[in-house]
Amino acid sequence: MTRKTVRIAMNGVTGRMGYRQHLVRSILALREQGGLGLGDGTVLWPEPVLLGRRAYALEALAEKHGLDEANISTDVDAVLADDSVDIFFDAAMTSGREEVLKKAIAAGKHVYTEKPTATGLDGALELARLARAAGVKSGVVQDKIFLPGLLKLKRLIDGGFFGEILSVRGEFGYWVFEGDWQEAQRPSWNYRSEDGGGIVVDMFPHWEYVLHELFGRVTSVQALTATHVPQRWDENGKPYDATADDAAYGIFELDGGAIAQINSSWAVRVNRDELVEFQVDGTEGSAVAGLRNCRAQHRSSTPKPVWNPDIPATYSFRDQWQEVPDNQEFDNGFKAQWELFLKHVYADAPYRWDLLAGARGVQLAELGLKASAEGRRVDVPEITL
Incomplete structure (x- = not known):
């Protein structure tokens, strides 16, 4: 050796x-x-x-x-x-x-x-x-494509579990404290656009490679951004104006026809199992994947709910899904x-995750901000060197 x-x-x-x-x-x-x-x-x-x-x-x-x-x-x-x-x-x-x-x-x-x-x-x-x-x-x-939950989701995709994939819905975020009465769990520069902050710049590059790797290249983007918390306190306890977006609501068309909708927010309180979750719906089955876990529901075991707001539900929708097993050891x-x-x-x-792959993430963030500023859908052209 x-x-x-x-x-x-x-x-x-x-x-x-x-x-x-x-x-x-x-x-x-x-x-x-x-x-x-x-x-x-x-x-x-x-x-x-x-x-x-x-x-x-x-x-x-x-x-x-x-x-x-x-x-x-x-x-x-x-x-x-x-x-x-x-x-x-x-x-x-x-x-x-x-x-x-x-x-x-x-x-x-x-x-x-x-x-x-x-x-x-x-x-x-x-x-x-x-x-x-x-x-x-x-x-x-x-990093997110190496998470256990998304690796299990990819296993389902590679095995043809979904049939034709129709849509992807993602929820990401948590409440980042303002920094006055409780210390913020993210650095203050994240909330100043002049310092490179903003949730679109931070998270849209993640969504680009997750969507690209698992479902297909992003071909268009629509987005609405917001600064829900306009004032925060920095590491020295001094107030400052938040000039960067802290929430973004995006819709992405994917090569192949699937539609992805992903909400990203640092001003949301978590009512889901993990800090990020993706629900994938296809003609043959659906799955919900988080950081570590993945649950699936096949077409053959899909229940037939009936809308009736006059009586309480007698069953749990979550209990109707099946956990996807680990089947392997997952490293960090x-x-x-x-x-x-x-x-x-x-x-x-x-190795394919190079600086060109990174540029695709920058492109999607840039076009997402443009789509929000102009209030329209923006095409995402394929880039090469």
Whole structure:
């Protein structure tokens, strides 16, 4: 067995997502399992280089997880100039992502990044072109298709369970506290459009790859956005005006004829089993998938309800659905995609979630905002490099 150390610059690891999902549950989890085997006797050993603006926060993370304090830095340019660093990962603020990814590509680093990859489609496509021209490999986090619930849903699709898929209905969101009497569970920049915030910019890239991967490419979008909570309080307890949308109600036409409707909101209280759920209806059956669970109802076992508001229901609609079994062990979705990207970089394994795929998400967010501003349906053209 040959162990190959892979140094990964991780920018933005002091943030919630960068720390919990990417550092702890992905990279450090790979170290805990002894590295990542490539199948040829080589085991990759990830060595994170922690990047951020606050040295004291990086030092605290290094101490907490037993990492070498020599592998922390607040100087992005110095880390990119280090030839021992192969991969640059970014989970910092959206508004600075395009610039830092350009620097990483110019430095010859393979890049892996959170979404959105840029603040507009032109910038996202430029990143994809730059990476291709530089001969570096790229990956964009598309974690939700690796969730157990959606993997079970895909199993149903691949098995022909639905027949012809007619529609997809998604509900996502939860109440994000304003920050005055209870601390907000999301950073304040998410609610300032000038800092790259907004639920359309954040969530429509997710919906693009979920719909594209499972049901078909999005061919048109209609959307209505809202800022339901106009004032919030930042991390220092100071009030500020929320300039970004905190809710979006979208309708998407899909290649093949299915219609998807997805509501996204940070101003909704949850009355469903999971924070996100998708109901898929087809001619032969239906299913409801969340983060972890998936329930199905086949045509042969579909009841025949009759509308009668004069008497109480004597049965539970939820009890008429059947749980889709796990049938396998599910790993953390972020970790699963990290493994695929590392195998892509070091073993040339197939990988399709690159910067061009990320640009499709930016495109859908951009056109969703346009559709809302203009009050009309907007076509979503296919993009290529």
